[in-house]
Amino acid sequence: MSIIDLTSMGEPQSDLRKELNDRLTKLQDEISEYCFQCGKCTSGCEAHKLLELEPHKIVALLKRGLINELVNADVIWTCMTCLKCRERCPQRVAPVEILFALKNMAVASGKQIPGKYTGMLQSILSIGLIQDIQQTTTRSNKPVKRDELSLPPLSKPTDVAKFQAGIMKIAMEKV
Amino acid sequence: MKKKYALFPGCLMPTEQYAYELSIRETLPLLGVELVDVEGFSCCGEPMKSVNQLLTLYLSARNLAIAEKHHLDLFVPCAMCHLALTECQYILEKNPAMMERINGMLAAEDLKYTEKRHIAHTVDLLYDEIGIEKIKEQVKKPLHGLKIAAHYGCHILRPSEIGRIDDSENPQKIEAILKVLGAEPVNYPQKLDCCGAPLLTNLPESALTKTGQKLQAIQEQGIQAMVDVCPWCHKMFDSRQTKAGETVAAKLDVPVLYLTQLLGLAMGISSEKLGLELNLSPVQKLQEGGAK
Ligand code: SF4
Ligand code: SF4
């Protein structure tokens, strides 16, 4: 299995896209009923001042059905997933969940994945964790590794082939 | 009675945030918690949520199924893992069709998720299960009014709908623990501000700016130290403090400790055993100041 199957950077995954599209359409219906654009989500948004994310506008654009525009907008990748918008919305709309669905859609549509997500995913596929044991240093710059600290062995998948077989089902599953 | 938990380490704590793991393994057994090391855990899936939420759900369910196989509840010291695993339980309980679908995939590893287990984090384990009284009995070297800012972290507080570890707008459990250690918890306006860690993957400059802003505010208020309870928060506030300072053009000088490190110090455990030399922020300031 390759990373392409999961992130579909090569060939867009049509099944996954359909599933995501259904989810976004469902969210769009719900939002149209509930969100009254009070702006409370944006006033507490951790990414608002720094990166100009405006969750209430994301909701408004989805309400108008502009899914494609949103999927292609870089701003959806500025959410810090602090969950304040979900917690504080008086109407139980969860902009953060809309953003997750939009980002998933961007990935499933073959858009380039920003940052180190691809590397992390590759690491999960090969050892089960986002990274292997790292060498750190003490305050006085002495290098330290896990095995020098009398800590037990790292817990990670023991049978990597079986572990990958499980994940592969996500990539191959027909919805 | 001893409380028994599978220690779910996640990725970040056991591969680089060693001080958290060391201080957990030193303190909790003395407070009556038995930590069981279980083979075969993987990433919880949380950082993959932006890429593929089904993958997140699958990885979380996989880890829960491993704990289930050992008939164990879970102790999950990472805020992000705690969110992923708790949310997975919440989703699968509400959605039997999804549970079936996930179990179809888990069969590849002969695993099966069937029932809810208790998922504890450091803060509720200390406050709700061990309890303030029991901690008090173990305090041998009180911290003499040390002024401390508590950083809870977004992911242990929200969304409250799925069950989180403290009140989402006014959490006080860490403060209560700090008090019993003899320290003086300080309420500061930025308490609920995010550390920025989730953006480290794709917008590291912005992530570190969030970190720097919060630390700067703490420094300006004359607070002596910060405690945190998540390897991601700590990576930002402690490991990357110098870099974070650069983003806000400030020379940051705030000692940052894991709550379990501070607890250990108050219990009289040596700083070496608690991994204090691994903190990159100036924690020696506290030791010079008497909180040995
Ligand atoms: S807080 Fe809720 S109702 Fe108000 S604008 Fe945001 S999503 Fe809409
Ligand atoms: S979760 Fe994202 S969108 Fe919602 S408030 Fe936090 S940063 Fe803003």
Ligand code: SF4
């Ligand atoms: S939250 Fe992070 S560290 Fe914890 S398991 Fe998940 S990926 Fe790994």
Ligand code: SF4
């Ligand atoms: S403060 Fe940062 S790392 Fe910590 S829980 Fe929030 S986002 Fe996660």
